[in-house]
Amino acid sequence: MKESLLQVRGLKKYFPVRGGVFLRRIGNVQAVEEVSFSVERGKTLGLVGESGCGKSTVGQTILKLHKPTAGEIFYEGQDIAAMNRAELKAFRRDVQIIFQDPFESLNARHTVSRILEEPFVIHEMGTAAERRRWAGDLLNRVGLQVDALDRFPHEFSGGQRQRIGIARAIALKPKLVVCDEAVSALDVSIQSQVINLLMDLQREMNLALIFIAHDLAVVKHVSDDIAVMYLGKIVEQADAQEIYAFPRHPYTKALLSAIPIPDPSRRGERIILSGDVPSPIHPPNGCRFHTRCPHAVDQCRSVEPTEELVNEGHRVACHFWNELADRNAVG
């Protein structure tokens, strides 16, 4: 089997909750709990789930912005926790991130040229003149004019700013880009432009993308594989087509059916989940979804389900996925 570009095994990330006079650790936010997946070269993994499910923490941990509480992350077969300085520098060149809010992720006091040249400066590449030329090339690549180089971020619209963010991310020809809600803040007509740009770049540069978003229609459009997260765990992962056509986990089903479809003739029966997502400080025992699951029985409240294989590449963590599938088929 060929080696995956990125492999995440049993990743766990807890954040301390501090309280009392001495701010002692009084609990943990269990943001990510035993998450495993892999990303192939040139492919897109979509990571979806509702707020607080841990999808952004996963993305940030891959970039080494957090130290994992447990688990391993392998990049090109190498454990990123065990890398030396030189290896880390190469890793950081290869793996980039694009953030949701292009208003906050670009330094307002720096010109666009300084923002785009900085990656080259850090990695000691080129002369000043070369760097400026490269920055101009990057702008062209993302559909902006070279005269933007001497302007400041506030002079651009949201969509243009996101293009600058993308230009910075691809400056060092990375192999993997984490897109953390990269198009969520944009209007539809601009969002489709940016999605097209990302897909073009992916094809040209053979980029792998981890596409983190809560908009499932967008995720489905760009992804090869999709992992659905709930309260820090991956509840289901499969090929993008498969998971939309044959969702197995009750949460995936509810999430899919909750998306409003832009077609009034398909206004129909929705699975409406009751209640809210429980707090990740005190996640429910057993299956974490049992408090909102319409099919939960005693077993779900006490025994945590493990990931089971539905078929090659399709895994689901639910005790009853098989029976539920049968029941749906009969009904």
Place this chain on the structure above:
Amino acid sequence: MAALLEVRGLRAGFDTDTGYIEVLDGVSFELAAGETLGLVGESGCGKSVSALSVMNLLPQPAGKITAGSIGFQNRDLVTLPKEEFHDVRGNRISMIFQEPMTALNPVHRVGNQIIEAVKLHEPNLSSAIARRRALEMLERVGIPAPDQRLKEYPHQLSGGMRQRVMIAMALTMQPDLLIADEPTTALDVTIQAQILDLLREMQRESGMAILFITHDLGVIAELCDRVTVMYAGCVVEQATVTQLFSTPRHPYTQGLLRSIPRLDATPKQPLTTIPGTVPALIDMPAGCRFRNRCLNAEDDCELRSPDLIHAAGRQIACHHPVAEVMP
């Protein structure tokens, strides 16, 4: 159709350091009793300013209405004296907002805020009855353990719960019209589904009309009877929800519908886009405001701006609309 709300030729804008900026350039739409009208458009198109104008809530002193009328139950809200507006706002028209955390007062208990709203409109009510009414409302909007929730502060509630509290507060007075400004945009999809369901149920019970403002065409298709599409301060198309989604006539509406990634589309294919960006308010093109981005644009689009005209059961503001029959 006897309109409950009839907005005609509304112009509104803001005084700024660099002069007056017009945001609404003659907006017209109407809403019948019990109907749900969707007001859709991208950021800055003026949908929220339209709603705030109806509520007479434009930020003061900068915001002002310069022309047009807002007819509501035989009154013109534009010229209505302040004292009389008190009877309309809250009593007859209520509003809910995108971010319930900023709409609720963080230092007061949820219960007291609802009770305050009740008593403001019915000053003679005893505290005990007002409290009972607040409790009933929380129950109606599906808040579990409402007794407990009454005593809590807004930050102790989740986003979905807070929006339920806002809806409870807006509905205590049994308004004839509820204005909902992006009420589900900040919520997760499964919570959004709950809130949309709740609004539908409340409407069925009370027969109120809803003016639903959103940028999400999926939500419009899900909830609304008719749709008004806005672009750069103008209404470009108005139609029933079925007409609009099956045969959009304005090139902007069509572009918007085609740009949305769909669950049933072939993945990884380039999405249709609308080229360019929305023009800035201070730099609106002459003639049709969409012409710079429009594929159907011709010379006359620059010469005069299109009026909103009635055509086959809908209204369109376009010199060269898309043909009715779609391939």
